[in-house]
Amino acid sequence: MEMSAAMFARVSFYPTLLYNLLMEKATSRNWYDRIDENVILGALPFRSQANDLQLVLLWLLFKQLIKNENMKAVVSMNEDYELTMFSNNAPKWQLLGVEFLQLATTDIFESPCQDKLYKGVEFMNKFLPANNRIKGLTTTSSPENVGTVYVHCKAGRTRSATLVGCYLMMKNGWTPEQAVDHMRSCRPHILLHTKQWDALRLFHQNHLQKS
Numbered sequence: 001m002e003m004s005a006a007m008f009a010r011v012s013f014y015p016t017l018l019y020n021l022l023m024e025k026a027t028s029r030n031w032y033d034r035i036d037e038n039v040i041l042g043a044l045p046f047r048s049q050a051n052d053l054q055l056v057l058l059w060l061l062f063k064q065l066i067k068n069e070n071m072k073a074v075v076s077m078n079e080d081y082e083l084t085m086f087s088n089n090a091p092k093w094q095l096l097g098v099e100f101l102q103l104a105t106t107d108i109f110e111s112p113c114q115d116k117l118y119k120g121v122e123f124m125n126k127f128l129p130a131n132n133r134i135k136g137l138t139t140t141s142s143p144e145n146v147g148t149v150y151v152h153c154k155a156g157r158t159r160s161a162t163l164v165g166c167y168l169m170m171k172n173g174w175t176p177e178q179a180v181d182h183m184r185s186c187r188p189h190i191l192l193h194t195k196q197w198d199a200l201r202l203f204h205q206n207h208l209q210k211s
Contacts, residue, residue: 032065032156033187036171038128039149040069041164041187043156044078044087065150066096072127072147073099075120077112077159080104105159111195112162117203120163121170124149134170161190166203173208176200 032042065071074093076083083089083102093100101123103116112120125139129146133139151167153159161183168179176197183190192200 029189030187032150032152034069034148035164035168035183035186038132038147039124039151039164039167040065040071041156041160041183041190042150042152044082044152044154045074045150063096066098070147071098071150072145073101073123073149075123075149075151075160075163076100076102077105077151077153077163078102079106082107082154103163105153107154107159109195110159111199112159114199114203114206117163117166117199118207120151121167124151124167128171132171137170156187157189157191158193158196161187161192162196162199165192165200169200169204169208176204 030042032040035041074088076087078087088096088100090100090102101120103112103120105112105116121134122137122139125134125137126141127145127147127149128134128141130141130143133141151160151164161180164183165176165179168174168182169176172178174182179200180190180192
């Protein structure tokens with residue numbers, strides 16, 4: 001099942017990426033949306049070498065995002081093959097002064113594992129102001145690192161939304177339902193299936209319901 005899911009995710013990558021581009025252009029969907037003062041949830045950030053004009057324009061948009069939104073870090077839930085053709089790897093992000101964390105998760109059928117979700121929240125916590133940092137995490141940071149974290153997968157709807165949901169629960173003491181409701185108010189087209197809901201509930205049970 002895992003092999004067939006991975007193969008299907010690879011085969012469907014380009015058609016679904018094209019669908020996301022068309023939907024962003026033809027509807028009111030945004031390529032990314034701010035979730036709170038320190039987190040943006042969005043779709044795949046394209047690199048400058050892309051040949052398509054629309055992709056180049058999106059890259060220029062991301063350069064502005066780094067400057068205007070004080071973007072300090074990127075968390076990618078994509079697998080390597082998803083990033084190879086269109087997006088930046090860690091060294092290329094570092095050239096832009098942006099820290100990078102990849103938590104590779106198979107698209108469509110899989111949810112990020114609990115270890116990756118915790119690691120992602122811990123990483124995001126590094127960029128919160130000291131007075132707003134999540135208590136109980138062993139994250140260290142410095143004032144110059146405070147800023148926005150861009151969390152993405154291919155479409156910014158499922159894998160990345162699962163991680164951002166875990167972040168919101170730990171930061172605000174919310175239930176999975178409260179976290180998802182908030183994300184939907186900011187980014188209405190997020191899409192969580194049973195596996196993602198199960199991951200959110202297990203994360204909540206492990207980290208917010210401890211006695």
